[in-house]
Amino acid sequence: MRKLLLTVGTVLLMAFTVNAQNQRLCASDEVFERQNANPKTLELRKNVEEHTRNFLAKGGKANQRTGILNIPVIVHVIYNNSQQNISDAQIQSxxxxxxxxFRKMNADVSLTPSEFAPLASDIEIEFSLAQITRKSSSKTSWGTNDAMKSSAQGGVDVVSPDExxxxxxxxxxxxxxxxxxxxGGPSSTDGVVISPQYFGSIDRQGAGENFYLSSPFDLGRTATHEVGHYLNLRHIWGDGNCNADDFVTDTPTAGGANYGCPSYPSKSCTNNGGYTSDMFMNYMDYVDDACMYMFSAGQKARMDAIFEPGGSRETLGTSTGGCTLAAPSGLSSSNIGDNSFTLSWSSVSGATGYDVSVDGTVTSTSxxxxxxxxxxPGTTYTTKVRSKCASGSGAYSANLMVTTTGSNCSTGPVTLSLTLDNYPSETSWTLSKDGSTVASGSGYSTSGQTVTEVFDFGSGSYSFTxxxxxxxxxxxxxxxxSYSLTDANSTVIVSGGNFSSSENTSYCVEGGGPAPDTQAPTAPGSLSASNETQTSVDLSxxxxxDNVGVTGYDVFVDGSLDGSTTGTSYSVTGLSSATTYSLSVKAKDAAGNMSASSTVSATTLSSGGGGSNVLLSSYFESGWDGWSDGGSDVARYSGTRSYEGSYSIRLRDNSGTASAMTSGAMNVSAYDQISVEFYFYAYSMENGEDFWVRYYNGSSWSTVATYAxxxxxxNNTFYVATVTxxxxxxxxxxxAQIRFQCDASGNNDQIYIDAVTVTGISGGAKSAGNSITALDMERRVVEADNGIDIDGFNMYPNPTVDRISLMVDVDEDAEVHMVIHDVQGRVILKKAWNGLEGVTKLDVDVSSLEKGLYFVRVSDGxxxxxxxxxxxR
Structure with missing residues (x-):
């Protein structure tokens, strides 16, 4: 709930903060660049990179460390309230x-796609907790200027950063x-900083504990990510676009950060080393904690370099034989009584014994x-087990919650009664059984509403938050x-409402019905549209x-249910011609659980015996707009050599596809012609030097136009050209694909490509052929103190999304007419107004027009x- 009226500025700040907390935000690169402003730090960092390159050039083998490196950790907790003063158990987790x-002992590494699984590596580094310091502070936030690392600024000084x-x-x-x-940074600030709600793992929260953690960053992967930086790893996308590098050879080039939980494959750069997907599951990307679970072999080699003689962290940690055993699997319970239970698990090859932890108390067995x-009796215990070898211990298994029998357990089912306050959207809850979420609630909108939920998931241990x-x-x-949990005997398990950020209650249930199926199917994969006609589209x-079984699929058109099928294909019919639709498919099971949507866009063909559809419109203002970067002789350019807006694509040299920009694939099978319209500007091209427009027919490339x-x-003139x-x-x-390729001879010979429109044409709307026209250098309306000087009429913005402005030069007072035609000559929109002598202006709303190409005629008699x-657009 809100405590005060907020100013606009405060609202905007809170909006930014909420958005940032929904997506991973790491400031390491910002701090890196700030520190590099110091010439001494910059020189040290250059030395670190030179040492790393030399190490990697020798295959990463010279003087390579052996055994397992153990790094001792000192944790400085600086807190403003009791929540921030996180427990020792949360720190240990x-x-x-x-x-x-770092040992590749995490269970979820098994989720690594087969393409990357051979690269997932044991970094052979372990961490041990050496010391915890705690300090209370009146500061509510610390920022990224390293003040928390200085006692003079209210923080805590670094302790022996070399060790x-x-x-x-x-x-x-x-x-x-x-x-x-x-x-390579200053020793006085060396280390890692993490906010308390992202430090630790909710998976290791024991009974009676209440870790202060915030989903979806509550599995401890923020620290894994940041320690990766501390050990000289860059973000997986190199903090740039498809031309940037993270200095690791076996991580695919990526166009930027990935967020949330992407579906594999998800590829952001065409030329990414031959991989089918970004390695978004890598710890150095920005995905949620549950979706990152691997380092690569190349990243291990890069980290190894800093521990070698002469490396920047040569003195950090000590090496031992280590224990490379995996975590035991199959942990289960049996013979559960009032005062005891039995745990069992699968054997681990090479293990000499096992450590068993029950609520933190560890015993050993062979x-x-x-x-x-x-x-x-009636108490829930958190259990886990790890394998041991002669030189140390392996990883712990995932937690197993076990509840003893006895009078302390409730009788199911259990009923939640939740009455919302004046700010219902702030309230959410989760229910976990044996460590896995089985129910949740959020998104409430009605103040004072009472929500009732019945939990009938069978016997077991539960945690309600x-x-x-x-x-x-x-x-x-x-x-x-207020809220309350009540069992089948009307016994209140917990009730309340007067808490701060969260409140957690653990309880056990004996009796009750079988657990219902609550698991949704996975989203349909590889959704594609094909065979577009004037009124139909085929989907596959x-x-x-699904854990039980998929019973069918629902198909949606622009968000509305169109029909269902039990197969993996569907024909959508009854559509309007020349219209773009959003088509979605969801899987469902017998219990009514629905998967997430898979969505694709498709445009139907025009009617009237012929027409056109815009297949690709690229203006490059926010990115590459569906085109791929050929390489070193291609760049996205911002400046006056761009025709439309600020950005265009610069081509230079004659280095083959490295001097080319290439479109994505387009389905042109339903058309009679393809029209490629583009604007270009030449700079410093020598006489006879040229560039080409090329076409890919599904098996080979052909040059369809040459411009010399x-x-x-x-040079130094704008042109518009059309290739048919x-x-x-x-x-x-x-x-099909389109490619622009430069055939000049030197780096100073450049072509700037802008405003590319690829149109599929069928029937009577065929194009007349190729054309090229020089354009007025003053392509935009220029407003100056002495008025506006134009000839005929100017129109802007063009391309547009929702409106255009017409500036018309009228020789004398007259009625001015504006007519918009489509490519078939049909009148789409008319306007008329009284124009006074000089320049007159008319604003026209074109938001109702479909995407595509139109012709605007202005006349005054x-x-x-x-x-x-x-x-x-």
Missing amino acids: QIDVLTED YLNIWVCNIGGGILGYAQFP GTSTTITGLT INDSYGDGICCSYGNG WSASS RGTNFD IDASNYAFPSN NGLNDIQKLIK
């Missing part, structure tokens, strides 16, 4: 996660999860089962919100999977009769 992730990894746990603010100092005694995003509970100053996809300096164009490709001369496949093309 983070140290455990670091060891498992210890120092981690400061404090509220950074601004939605930043954490940041690290790369090797076998694969043990009976735990002396327990309390209620959250308030503003941190003031649901009672009592801003509405009388790969089958979904001195014959077709001159006819189905009578070329094959029209479902995967006194000699003005001009036509210009309009592109509607």
Whole structure:
């Protein structure tokens, strides 16, 4: 709930913070660049990179460390409130996660796609907790200027950074999860900083504990990511676009950060080393904690370099033989009584014994089962087990929650009654059984509403957590919100409402019905549209999977249910011609669970015996707009050599595809012609030097147009050109592509390509052929103190999304007419107004027009009769 009226500025700041907390935000690169402003630091960093390159050039083998490196960790907790003063158990859970992730002992590494699985590597680094310091502070946030690392500024000074990894746990603010100092920085600030709600793992929260963690960054992977930076790893996308590098050879080039939980494959750069996907599951990307689970072999080699003689972290940690055993699998319970239960698990090859942890108390055994005694009736215990070898211990298994029998357990089913306060959207809750979420609630909108949920998931141990995003509970100053859990005997398990950010209650259930199926199927894969006609589109996809079984698929058109099928294909009919639709498919199971949507866009063909569809409109203002970067002689350019807006694509040299920009695949099988219109500007091209437009017919490339300096164009002039490709001369496949390629001879010979429109044409709307026209250098309306000087009429913005402005030069007072035609000559829109002598202006709303190419005619009866093309995005 809100405590005060917020100014606009505060609202905007909070909006930014909420957004940042929904997506991973790391400030390591920002701190890296800031520190590099110091010439001494910059020189040290150059030395670190030179040492790393030399090490890698020798195959990463010279003087390579052997055994397992153990890094001792000192954690400095600086807190403003009791939540931020996180428990020793939460801190230890983070140290455990670091060891498992860097040793490849994390269970979820098995989710690595087969393409990358051979690259997933054991970094052979373990971490041990050496010391915890705690300090109370009046500061509510610390920012990224390293003040928390200085006692003079209210923080805690670094301790022996050559021997210890120092981690400061404090509220950074601004939605930043954490940041690290790369090797080569000042020793007085060396280490890692992480906000407390992202330090530790909820998976290791034991019974009676209440870790302060925030989903979806609550599995300890923020520390894994930041320690990666601390050990000299860059972000997986190199903090740039498809031309940037993270200095690791076996990580695919990526165009930027990935967020959330992407579906594999997800590829952002065409030329990424031959991989089918970004390696978004890598710890150095920005995905949620649950979706990152591997380092690569190349990243290991890069980290190894800094521990070698002469390396920047040569003195950090000590090497031992280590234990490379995996975590035991198959942990289960049996013979559960009031005061005891038996644990058993699968054997691990090479293990000399096992450590068994029950609520943090560890005992050892040489076998694969043990009976735990002396327990309390009706109590939930957190258990886990790890394998041991002669030189150390392996990783712990995932937690197993076991509840003893006895009078302390409730009788199911259990009923939740939740009355919301005046700010219902801030309230959410989750219910977990044996460590896995089985129910949740959020997104409430009605204040004072009472919500009732019945939980009938069978016997077992449960954990109920209620959250308030503003941190003031649901009672009592801003509405009388409350909640309660009641069992089948009307016994109240818990009730309340007066808490801060969250409140957690653990309980056990005996009796009750079988657990219902609550698991949704996976989303349909590889959804594609094909065989577009004027009124129909065919859809196909790969089958979904489900824990019980998929019973069918629902198909949606622009969000509305169109029909269902049990197969993996569907024909959508009854559509309108020349219209773009959003088509979605969801899988469903017998229990009514629905998967997430898979969505694709498709455009139907035009009617009237012929027409056109815009297949690709690229203006490069926000990115590459569906085109791929050929390489070193191609770049996205911002400046006055761009025709439309600020950006265009610059081509230079004659280095083959490295001097080319290439479109994505387009389905042109339904068309008679393809029209490629583009704007270009030449700079410093020598006489006879040229560039080409090329076409891919599904199997090979052909040059369909050549433009030479001195014959077709001159330098320092804008041109618009149209290339027509006819189905009578070329094959029209479902995967056609267009390529612009420069054939100049030197780096100073450049072509700038802008505003590319690829149109599929059928029937009577065929194009007349190729054309090229020089354009007025003053392509935009220029407003100056002495008025506006134009000839005929100008139209802007073009291309447009929702409106255009017409500036018309009227020789004398007259009625001015504006007519918009489509490519078939049909009148789409008319306007008329009284124009006074001089320049007159008219604003026209074109938001109702479909995307595509139009012609705008302006006339005034006194000699003005001009036509210009309009592109509607």
